[in-house]
Structures are given as structure tokens and as C-alpha cells.
Amino acid sequence: MSGDETDDYVLDDQIGFLLRLASQRHSVIFQRNVVGNLTPTQFSTLVRISERGGVSQNHLGRLAAMDVATIKGVVDRLKAKGLVQTRADLKDKRRMSISLTDAGHQMMDDLKRAGHKISALTLDPLSEAESQTLVTLLRKIS
Template sequence: MTLKRQATALSSADAAPRDYVLEDQIGHLIRRAHQRASAIFDQVMEGFDVTPVQYAALAKLHDLGPTSQNALGRLVGIDPATMFGVAGRLAKRGFVSPSVDPNDARLVLLELTDFGRETVTAMKARGFEVSERTLAPLSAEEAQTLTHLLARLG
């Protein structure tokens, strides 16, 4: 590289950091919005002692009925290792009952217990409040647009 090209590269590299504003970056903004949503989730779901990821698994299992652990993880965006831990904690607390899939012994089926079904039904009744409070600073149209755009990113 010539000295002139090196000087140009260095001045370009020096300019970039000055133009970079953390608060304007999408990852930072999504992380802050996630912090807000998580804090609101904790307030609204107080007393259930369930994480947002555990709730997602329970809610989807409630929608689907008995589902393989692997498929449930894919549907709620949880990698297999994390899903294994989530399923184990939910089973230990009595929310789900794991069993071997009769059609494929390699798969673990998860099914809500009666306690799990009662709990997730009560949590779903509060679920809309989490979304409403998270999106409260936005107009209805802005909230709908944001939700649509985030769904496209995910």
C-alpha cells in the first residue's frame, strides 16, 4: 500500500469512530427496548416466578398441545442446549411433563400438566398488559408498524 493510500485509510478510519453514536445503533436500541419489555414483564408477571423465555415456551406449548422439545425450541427461538435447560426447569417446577415420543424414541415430548395449564392461562390473561405497557409511548399506528417491522427482522 502506498503512503498516500495508507494516509487515506487512516483518515477514513479516524473519521468513522467520530461519526459513530452508540445511541443511534439498532442493536443498542433493540437492547434498550428489550430491557424495558423485560422489566415490564417482571412487574406484570410478578408472583409466577417465570422468565420471559420460560413463558414463551409455556405459552406456545399451550397453543400447540404436546410438542417435541426440539420443535418447541425452534418455534420460540431457543437453541437446543438452552431449550434442554428450560424444559428441565419447567418439569422440575411441575409445569410440564416430559415423555418419549411413541413415534420416535429420539424425541422428548413436552406436555403441560394441569398446574402448567392453569398457570399459563393466568399468565396469558396478563400477557396483553406487557405489550400494552411496553408500547405505551407509541401511537397505535406506530406500535403496529414497529411490531410488523420487528417480526420481519426476527
């Protein structure tokens, strides 16, 4: 197969492989620095609820980039931890509105500080300009 495009395939140069390695590195950093024994999806969900106040489960799933089944499980686990609550939506009684509990609100400052630290540690090998470029490029392909 000489001259074939498969001859120059190097796994270490493939975007999927590199993204997976970067994600694994970030996951280790996240677990070492997150507060409240949260998963990344729980963390993202809490931050999105904090940003929006009360939000429907369906809308929350879209905001946190999760499908309906995933967001339901995440919300259920956060309810069990006492960090979120649900109640009938004031505008549409058929919907449930999800919001932070007092404990969830109290945790937000620590979560945001941890989030900044996690991002900084993840981007630590890069210069400030490289970090900004990486974030910009990831937004373009997300």
C-alpha cells in the first residue's frame, strides 16, 4: 500500500486521540480540585442553574449539553445531595422548575473558585495567548 494516505496516519497527530488525552488530564485535575464530591456533569448543572435561577429540566439539559435521560439522573442525584429542588413552574403547572437549595447557593462561590483553579491548572502548560486560542478554537468545533 505504498503511497496510500494510510501510510502517514500517526495516532499521536489525530485530533480525537489528542482531545481524549487532554480530557483525561482535565478529569484528573477536576477530581483533585472539585468541592462537594461532584461529577463534571453535576458541576455543570449546578453552575447553569445558578446562572439562570429556576429552569425547566428540558431547558436545563440543553443549557448543560445533556440529553433528557442524563439530565434527569443528574438532577435526581443533586436533589439527593440536597443541592437542588423542584417545584411546579409558576407559568406552566405541567412543568417542573429546578432551582438551587440554600445549600446549593452556599456552595456556588466555592464551586466557581474551584472551577477557575481547575481551568487554570488544565491550561497551565500553555501561555496566556495559547490558552485563549485553544478556547476560541474549541468553541468553533463544539
